Amino acid sequence: MPNDPYLDSSVRWKIRSGQTRAAEPRYREMAQALLDSGLATEVLRKIGSGKEADVYLCRDGHELRAVKAYRTYRTSHDIARSMKLDAIGHLASWEFDMLVYAYRDGAPVPRPGRREENTFSMQYLGTPDIPAPQLRSIADDEVPALAEPTLAAVERLAEAGVVHTDLSPYNILVEAGRPWIIDVGSCLRVDRLGSPPWLTAWKARDALVAGARHLERFFGAHGTAIDVDGFVARLMSRIDRYGVLTE
Numbered sequence: 001m002p003n004d005p006y007l008d009s010s011v012r013w014k015i016r017s018g019q020t021r022a023a024e025p026r027y028r029e030m031a032q033a034l035l036d037s038g039l040a041t042e043v044l045r046k047i048g049s050g051k052e053a054d055v056y057l058c059r060d061g062h063e064l065r066a067v068k069a070y071r072t073y074r075t076s077h078d079i080a081r082s083m084k085l086d087a088i089g090h091l092a093s094w095e096f097d098m099l100v101y102a103y104r105d106g107a108p109v110p111r112p113g114r115r116e117e118n119t120f121s122m123q124y125l126g127t128p129d130i131p132a133p134q135l136r137s138i139a140d141d142e143v144p145a146l147a148e149p150t151l152a153a154v155e156r157l158a159e160a161g162v163v164h165t166d167l168s169p170y171n172i173l174v175e176a177g178r179p180w181i182i183d184v185g186s187c188l189r190v191d192r193l194g195s196p197p198w199l200t201a202w203k204a205r206d207a208l209v210a211g212a213r214h215l216e217r218f219f220g221a222h223g224t225a226i227d228v229d230g231f232v233a234r235l236m237s238r239i240d241r242y243g244v245l246t247e
Contacts (some may be wrong), residue, residue, distance in 0.1 A: 024071055034058060037116040039067050047131050050183070052091065057124060057131070064124040065113055068095070072118065088118045095185030096120040098162060105160035108153045108180050125175045135179065136169035136218065143222040146179060150215060151231060153179045158235045161191025163204045167211030169218045190239045201240040208232045
């Protein structure tokens, strides 16, 4: 059921008309929905599940794709009213837009495919049998060599005007020794004035500090130190173009 037992008139109408229902689709239903949407020609299996979405390994012709499907009701959102399909579609749209924007600017993110309502496709990282591992799952002896490339990936993302607000070893994948940043729905655009410059810069700095601290703890546990203050200061010197945080 939705997060709140109350269903407003628009959601009740959609349920009565058969356009939606108050429960998540089962695997076969979800697989058929992905086929019907044209995002995939074959759904192979589910390969991941997060707080808001599930990820499926699919084929689009001869190419393997990862398809992310935001769940309609079973989410971590703590809200007082029912989560509408339109709101979930907005989450998918935002992440897909961030993916497209970052990819076009050369950031290390999966290549975007297409979006359909609350689902979208993207480049699959890994082999047909095993998805690319998260940074946290890399063998201990391989971790130190990934510290510098990981920081460079975060820096390249910031140079593209995007700052991840939930960065951790959980949302960085490693393929062929190269880090890839995922879950970019938790990102902040810092290259345009959608809000007051001081607010954007402040949020960006807080996010960079939090993400760098996560990486510092992870790599520090494997014997590699990270200069968090220097790293954040270097990125903020590019992000805070108006010097609003300069004391």
